[in-house]
Each structure stands twice: as C-alpha cells, then as structure tokens.
Amino acid sequence: MSSTHAFWLAGRQAAGEASFDVTSPWDGRTVGTVSVPSDAQVEEAVAAAYAVRDEFAATPAHVRAAALDHVSRRLVERTEEIARLISAENGKPIKWARGEVGRAVSVFRFAAEEARRFNGGEAQRLDTDAGGQGRLALTRRFPKGVVLGIAPFNFPLNLCAHKVAPAIAAGAPIILKPAPATPLSGLVLGELLAETELPAGSWSILPVPNDRMPALVQDERLPVISFTGSEKVGYAIMDSVPRKHCTLELGGNGAAVVLADWASDEDLDRAANRIATFSNYQGGQSCISVQRVIADAAVYDRLLPRIVAAVEAQVTGDPNDDATDVGPLVSEDAARRVEAWVDEAVAAGAKLLTGGQRDGASYAPTVLTDLPADTTLACEEVFGPVLSVQKVDGEAEAFAAVNDSKYGLQAGVFTHDLQTAFRAHRALEVGGVVVGDVPSYRADQMPYGGAKQSGVGREGVRFAMEDYTYERVLVLTGLAL
DSSP, rough: OOOOEEETTTTTTEOSSEEEEEETTTOEEEEEEEEEEEHHHHHHHHHHHHHHHHHHHHHHHHHHHHHHHHHHHHHTTHHHHHHHHHHHHOOOOOOHHHHHHHHHHHHHHHHHHHHHHHTTTTEOOOSGGGGGTOOOEEEEEEEOOOEEOOOOSTTTHHHHHHHHHHHHHTTTTTEEEEESSSOOOHHHHHHHHHSSSOTTTTTTOOOOOGGGHHHHHHHHHHOEEEEOOOOHHHHHHHHHHHHHHEEEEEEOOOOEOTTTTTSHHHHHHHHHHHHHHHHHHHGGOTTSSSOEEEEEHHHHHHHHHHHHHHHHHBBBTTTTSTSSSSSSOOOOHHHHHHHHHHHHHHTTOEEEEEOOOOOEEOOOOOOEEETTTTTTHHSOOOOSSSSEEESSSSSSHHHHHSSSEEEEEEEEEEOOOOHHHHHHHOOOOOOEETTSTTTTTTTTTTTBBOTTEEESSOOOOHHHHHEEEEEEEEOSSSSSO
C-alpha cells in the first residue's frame, strides 16, 4: 500500500520539498509517504481561502449540496479501499474501519441536506411597540469566515468529515489539518472534493507538523477554529486566541451507570456485553469509550463477572482480520503510557481482574476494581482498553460518582424507569446522557460535545454550521404589515 501522497492546496494537488512516512502501528510497515507543504504553500492556501470567502458564502445552496452528495456517494463506492487505508494507518480493526467510512457517508449526506435548508431566514414583526410600526426584521446566518479544522488520529476519516462537511454546507472555506499519525484518510477526502465544482480556494488539506500549527492558529484570516483532541492542546489554542471563535471537542472518561432496576439476567448480559465492546472498540481510543462502570450494589456482584467474561471474550490481534475486535493503539508510546497508568493503579491498591499486559503497541483489554481516587487512571482519560468498576449504593451516589470528574462528555445510564432517565438528564454534568446503553453512542446528526473540561461548542452537522456562522438582522421599514 506504500506510495507518496500529495496534499491539497486550494483545491489542487501539490507537493512540497519535505515528506514523512506513515507507519502501521500493527506491524511497523510503511503505509505511505506524505508530502509536507512549505511555509509559502501554507500561506498560498490561507490567502486563497480568505480571498474566496465572499464568493463561497454566496455560492448557491444547490451547488454546495451537490458537491456534498457527490462525496457521500463516492465514499460508498470506495468503502473497502478506504477502510483498509484507515486500518493500515491507524491500527483500527477492519470491521470498525468499515463502520467509520459508513459514518462519514452519512455526515456528507446530512451536510447536503442541511445545505439545502439552512439559513432559510426568520421574519419577525417589530410593530409590537409603536416605534416599530411598519418594520419587519429578517434574520439570516452568514459564515464568520475561513475555518481552521484540526482533526485527531482516532477517527481519521470521520472526524475530518465533521470539520469539512459542515463548513462546505455553510459556505465557509476550510483549511483542514489531519493528524500527523493518520493523514492518509483525510487526504482521500481531497480526491473526492477535487471531483466537484466547488470554487478554487474554498478548501485545502494540509498535513503540516504540529509544531507549525501556532502560526496558523494565530492567523487573523482564520477566525474560526474547530479542534478535536486533547484537553491540554485544545485549551492552549483557545487561550492563545481569546478573540476567535473556538469549538473544542476534548476528552472524557465516560461512565456507564447500571442501576438496581436493570436486574434481569438478560439486562445484565446486555449491559456487560455493551460495556465490554465499547470500552475496547478502537482500542479504547475514543473520547466516549467506557472507562468507568458505576454499578448499584444490588446488581454489582452479578454484573462484575459478566463484564470480566465479556472483556476476555474480545478478540485481539491483526486488525486486517474480520474477527478482530481490538487492535493495537496508535503507537507503542501510547501503549506504554497505558501500561504505566495501570501499573501505578495496581501498586496503589487497585485489583487487576483481567488484562494488564502490553505487547508492543497492543495492550490487553483490562478490568480493575477498587481503583484509588487519586490515581492517574481515576482522574484522567486513559484513551486505551482499560475499564474500572465501582460499587455504589443507590441512584444519588451513582450520579454523584459520575459528576466526580473534571470531564463531562457523555454518560450512559442503564435503567428502565422514565423518571430516572429524566433525573439523570437533569443531574449529570455531561453533554449527553444515553439511557439504556453505554456513553459511546453517537449519531452524527445530533449535537455532540461536552461540559466542564470536555470542551466548548457542539459538533453534529447542523450544530457545527451554527458555530461556523452568525446571525445578521435585516430591518425593513415602511411596510404595510
């Protein structure tokens, strides 16, 4: 699969003088060589996007929608090829990689639909006071300007799609920076966008190194920044540009609450299987993977062995194998960090029930109990296939345990009671509460984002479009209303 990949500068392919290799975390082979844009080429891309911003904002909705529909269709046609590419550069098991392509298909389709209906305008009579007689206000949304999209490695196609598709739908030019570890999937989007009739300059995909990002972040021609990644980097970006609009989708340590009424054998089997799957999918490298299980004492003793058995049933190994559930982490350094955090927790008194071994970039699916509250694993986002289980006494204690975290992305609550579901929605300090399932559920059209240190703003196509635009009011005078 090794080849040299150009980047996309103002809608056309280009190459720079420098390059870097992308390697597979599974077997270390070179997956591809990526050309790196020079400072002059980055400047050309930004200047082109800034110059075309008014033209692109005025592009008819059907043109933008047609381009987005085209990308969606082409992703379908190339699903297997792109899934293999995701798996190769990321280490994601092929079945999860196919699912990621399917989600990106939906993101572009949703964006095409929103492009057709977004910005329809709202008319408001102003003659509710005498001073407004004969006046009508019409509100529409207009792009804030060029978007700088910074994507992470864990969903190298779909989280690029979540930057690009809403920007195009809203008529905002975009400069996309894919993650250095996994740039190839993002560059594929360039191939598909280049087949459309979008204005030159309205999009660029630039695999620049992280140490060159501060200059782009500071560039006044890029007033909107959409970042998905670590808490540390995200807030450093926002602090450095306080007058820019920043959407930050950051980390979490997702909790799954299993309450006393979720008590039948069928209930507990379902909860255990969902928890096991979604603490380990993507190698645990999802900000809404299950990191904490908070179980009522009434079900804890029956639930815990089921979780351990379900975790041990996860198939680990070659991500190219259709049977594999859990592949490697993105790098050996990432796996070493997870190993160190688990070792620290065990040394502090946590009980290791299964897992706890590292093999290169792979880390065995792991379950712990009695996790001390002051350990790194209890306080931070592990971003690996590690799960802790704790016992609580009742709903109030369970919800308090969820909130005892600096993060607040999503939570799952296993209950059959509708009143409990509404209490959870009110009480839990998170961006999303999923009832009857794990916190790892995300529909790409719903508002997605967190509270506390999990970020600001929302993704989800329409909600990102709102972030990329602002309301402008037109007041008409002298009308016979």
